[in-house]
Amino acid sequence: MELVSQSQCFGGVQAVYSHSSETCQCKMTFGLFLPPQAKDRKVPLLWFLAGLTCTHENAMTKAGLQNYAAEHGLALVFPDTSPRGDGVLDDEAYDLGQGAGFYVNATRDPWGRHFRMYDYIVEELPALLVEALPLNGVFGITGHSMGGHGALTIAFRNPDKFRSVSAFAPIVNPTRSDWGRKQFSAYLGDDEAVWGNYDACLLLAEHGWKGEILIDQGADDQFLDLLRPEAIAGQIAGARQPGIVRMQPGYDHSYYFIASFGADHVRWHAKRLNAL
Amino acid sequence: MELVSQSQCFGGVQAVYSHSSETCQCKMTFGLFLPPQAKDRKVPLLWFLAGLTCTHENAMTKAGLQNYAAEHGLALVFPDTSPRGDGVLDDEAYDLGQGAGFYVNATRDPWGRHFRMYDYIVEELPALLVEALPLNGVFGITGHSMGGHGALTIAFRNPDKFRSVSAFAPIVNPTRSDWGRKQFSAYLGDDEAVWGNYDACLLLAEHGWKGEILIDQGADDQFLDLLRPEAIAGQIAGARQPGIVRMQPGYDHSYYFIASFGADHVRWHAKRLNAL
Numbered sequence: 001m002e003l004v005s006q007s008q009c010f011g012g013v014q015a016v017y018s019h020s021s022e023t024c025q026c027k028m029t030f031g032l033f034l035p036p037q038a039k040d041r042k043v044p045l046l047w048f049l050a051g052l053t054c055t056h057e058n059a060m061t062k063a064g065l066q067n068y069a070a071e072h073g074l075a076l077v078f079p080d081t082s083p084r085g086d087g088v089l090d091d092e093a094y095d096l097g098q099g100a101g102f103y104v105n106a107t108r109d110p111w112g113r114h115f116r117m118y119d120y121i122v123e124e125l126p127a128l129l130v131e132a133l134p135l136n137g138v139f140g141i142t143g144h145s146m147g148g149h150g151a152l153t154i155a156f157r158n159p160d161k162f163r164s165v166s167a168f169a170p171i172v173n174p175t176r177s178d179w180g181r182k183q184f185s186a187y188l189g190d191d192e193a194v195w196g197n198y199d200a201c202l203l204l205a206e207h208g209w210k211g212e213i214l215i216d217q218g219a220d221d222q223f224l225d226l227l228r229p230e231a232i233a234g235q236i237a238g239a240r241q242p243g244i245v246r247m248q249p250g251y252d253h254s255y256y257f258i259a260s261f262g263a264d265h266v267r268w269h270a271k272r273l274n275a276l
Numbered sequence: 277m278e279l280v281s282q283s284q285c286f287g288g289v290q291a292v293y294s295h296s297s298e299t300c301q302c303k304m305t306f307g308l309f310l311p312p313q314a315k316d317r318k319v320p321l322l323w324f325l326a327g328l329t330c331t332h333e334n335a336m337t338k339a340g341l342q343n344y345a346a347e348h349g350l351a352l353v354f355p356d357t358s359p360r361g362d363g364v365l366d367d368e369a370y371d372l373g374q375g376a377g378f379y380v381n382a383t384r385d386p387w388g389r390h391f392r393m394y395d396y397i398v399e400e401l402p403a404l405l406v407e408a409l410p411l412n413g414v415f416g417i418t419g420h421s422m423g424g425h426g427a428l429t430i431a432f433r434n435p436d437k438f439r440s441v442s443a444f445a446p447i448v449n450p451t452r453s454d455w456g457r458k459q460f461s462a463y464l465g466d467d468e469a470v471w472g473n474y475d476a477c478l479l480l481a482e483h484g485w486k487g488e489i490l491i492d493q494g495a496d497d498q499f500l501d502l503l504r505p506e507a508i509a510g511q512i513a514g515a516r517q518p519g520i521v522r523m524q525p526g527y528d529h530s531y532y533f534i535a536s537f538g539a540d541h542v543r544w545h546a547k548r549l550n551a552l
Binding site for chain 1: 283284285286287290337338340342343494496526527528530531532533535536
């Protein structure tokens with residue numbers, strides 16, 4: 001783990017690290033915020049998975065979450081959204097290849113060599129972070145858009161690893177969306193049964209979720225047809241699953257939307273992650 | 277005034293506008309945040325002047341001020357830092373020409389044609405904003421680095437126009453800094469007596485300031501030699517000028533520093549701008 005930069009921020013430290021990833025077979029970069037409380041004790045960690053076209057930097061600089069994380073004593077990690085670099089396959093489209101890992105383990109060539117973001121987020125990066133930093137191993141997870149999809153699916157499949165989950169404008173039903181079908185076809189091949197491992201609605205139907213779920217969705221989001229919030233809202237209500245889906249009037253898909261409700265999400269996770 | 281984009285943000289609206297500037301003889305772009313209170317009444321406006329290399333976008337997306345502005349009922353404006361575009365002169369250096377207007381009226385060719393940021397901020401843009409938007413004409417001003425220099429000098433020269441002033445890591449004594457001497461020489465010529473019109477320390481010595489001044493400065497700022505906080509700290513104390521200069525341990529020159537103390541500055545201005 002190599003320190004790329006660090007700045008004091010709300011009394012804590014916002015750092016950027018890079019490391020050589022065995023899972024993704026390339027150098028990966030991530031942002032890591034440690035709150036002031038981490039000087040004295042190990043703290044819980046909230047994962048923020050970003051959306052299409054983002055790097056580790058977007059949410060780190062624009063979502064404004066450090067303020068609340070410092071208040072509540074949570075660390076934050078901002079992973080990249082895909083493997084990256086000259087040696088990594090890419091596609092001309094914004095929604096495939098670099099910047100568009102979709103948090104899956106690609107099984108289909110030529111993507112399979114590098115595009116293993118699911119294992120990277122679930123296995124490799126957690127181990128690295130807990131080893132190197134003052135973290136107590138208690139995790140929550142959230143994310144935006146493609147990263148909201150990542151947060152929900154990763155939590156639902158790993159309830160022992162993630163104690164709390166929320167999402168901002170998540171892609172909730174990718175097997176039925178052009179943000180999903182195209183990528184799953186490329187990364188996973190044509191057997192749609194496999195795709196279900198990465199669809200929040202299908203996973204929730206199969207496994208449920210041990211706790212509550214918080215989802216915020218802008219009612220004026222320009223991508224509502226691709227995000228399909230009605231699918232998970234119906235799923236949660238239909239299954240009597242504890243959870244809150246808030247359609248927020250006037251908000252679009254931008255980081256201004258995330259910033260506006262960032263305090264609520266950090267508090268949501270803090271309540272659960274700081275519980276003994 | 278042409279609307280470029282708008283997003284709801286903390287219950288208010290973060291917009292970007294462009295307009296044809298008579299002062300700068302080019303198209304200019306700025307960010308404008310209206311708090312939710314502006315739906316019902318005219319509100320005060322806090323100016324945020326950005327630093328070297330910035331556009332209208334940096335502070336708008338990274339400083340996190342909208343949260344507090346929404347709470348206190350202040351509008352925010354994020355002007356660009358220079359004239360810009362293909363038809364506008366530039367220099368290869370990051371600290372001269374586009375992105376480096378230094379908030380002066382250039383009098384020396386070839387800069388004089390476009391680089392008139394002082395008049396743009398003091399005259400043209402205020403008139404445009406008050407005409408077009410629900411603003412009550414009560415202004416405060418702040419800024420970062422080169423923009424902190426702009427905020428202090430513009431306030432000190434226009435006490436009837438700006439009711440409150442603060443700055444983050446400002447260049448306070450540009451006539452004695454390489455962030456100043458180079459640019460003033462290019463924009464204003466070699467008569468150093470003229471430069472004093474754009475030096476916060478010299479202006480404060482000459483005119484004082486009617487109210488209090490708030491300055492935050494990171495003690496670990498990588499540019500302390502160029503910013504020279506000791507000059508204005510000494511000036512304020514020596515002149516018995518009401519004001520607060522805070523050397524903040526551990527903070528550098530980044531937007532994480534601005535974000536960390538943004539709440540304090542917005543509150544500082546709100547207290548003065550919302551007073552009857």
